[in-house]
Amino acid sequence: MQVDVSTLSPTAAYRLMIACLVPRPIAWVSTLSADGVANLAPFSFFGGVTSDPPIVMVSVGRRRDGSRKDTAANLLATREAVVHIPDRERAAAMVSTSVEAPPEVDEFELAGLAKLASVHVKPARIADAPIAMECELERHDELGRGPVDMFLLRVVGFHVADLLLVDGLPDPACLHAIGRLGGEHYCDASATFSLQRPPRPAR
Ligand SMILES: Cc1cc2nc3c(=O)[nH]c(=O)nc-3n(C[C@H](O)[C@H](O)[C@H](O)COP(=O)(O)O)c2cc1C
Numbered sequence: 001m002q003v004d005v006s007t008l009s010p011t012a013a014y015r016l017m018i019a020c021l022v023p024r025p026i027a028w029v030s031t032l033s034a035d036g037v038a039n040l041a042p043f044s045f046f047g048g049v050t051s052d053p054p055i056v057m058v059s060v061g062r063r064r065d066g067s068r069k070d071t072a073a074n075l076l077a078t079r080e081a082v083v084h085i086p087d088r089e090r091a092a093a094m095v096s097t098s099v100e101a102p103p104e105v106d107e108f109e110l111a112g113l114a115k116l117a118s119v120h121v122k123p124a125r126i127a128d129a130p131i132a133m134e135c136e137l138e139r140h141d142e143l144g145r146g147p148v149d150m151f152l153l154r155v156v157g158f159h160v161a162d163l164l165l166v167d168g169l170p171d172p173a174c175l176h177a178i179g180r181l182g183g184e185h186y187c188d189a190s191a192t193f194s195l196q197r198p199p200r201p202a203r
Pocket residue numbers: 026039040041042043044045046059060061062068069070071072094095097098099100101180
């Protein structure tokens with residue numbers, strides 16, 4: 001199959017893109033509104049950008065009426081977030097927080113998730129999430145015809161559940177991180193294999 005992008009509708013381009021870019025990590029993002037209402041929602045247009053300092057990118061599309069989603073409005077208003085990595089055990093809860101709820105609804109309560117106070121930022125973190133990254137807004141841009149709101153978030157603190165640690169790092173076999181595929185499909189990133197990289201050239 002060969003596809004000329006200029007022939008695709010926005011919906012067809014979206015479906016093709018999310019079926020090709022797989023698996024995508026999922027940012028499960030906690031934010032606070034200017035009025036102090038907690039919000040939680042997943043985003044798979046998400047990735048690492050730099051590690052010094054650690055910066056991640058989250059891209060938030062618009063609602064059908066063109067308005068900003070709560071996560072984007074909250075980030076622009078309060079400039080802080082906690083990005084969690086969802087695992088297999090919390091997959092259904094994560095998906096339940098993608099509901100299009102009005103801004104006054106707290107999705108932690110909706111999904112029955114307990115909150116824990118963060119250390120560096122005001123938004124709470126999910127009490128039993130395996131990995132949480134406390135973040136401050138580094139940069140925002142609008143991109144594309146949607147447009148989408150692209151956020152660069154600087155990580156100021158990591159929380160990793162002790163049970164996941166092998167040699168001081170989260171182990172994929174313990175973490176069971178989930179990735180988003182096309183449509184409504186997901187994968188569990190604990191099915192791994194290892195390959196050695198080519199040696200570095202001698203100088
Ligand atoms: C696994 C998953 C990944 C998602 N990824 C994105 C994404 O990358 N960008 C986006 O705009 N919406 C994404 N969504 C949809 C949002 O979660 C949804 O629009 C949500 O209602 C936004 O909530 P908010 O208004 O509280 O920010 C995703 C949903 C799921 C279930």
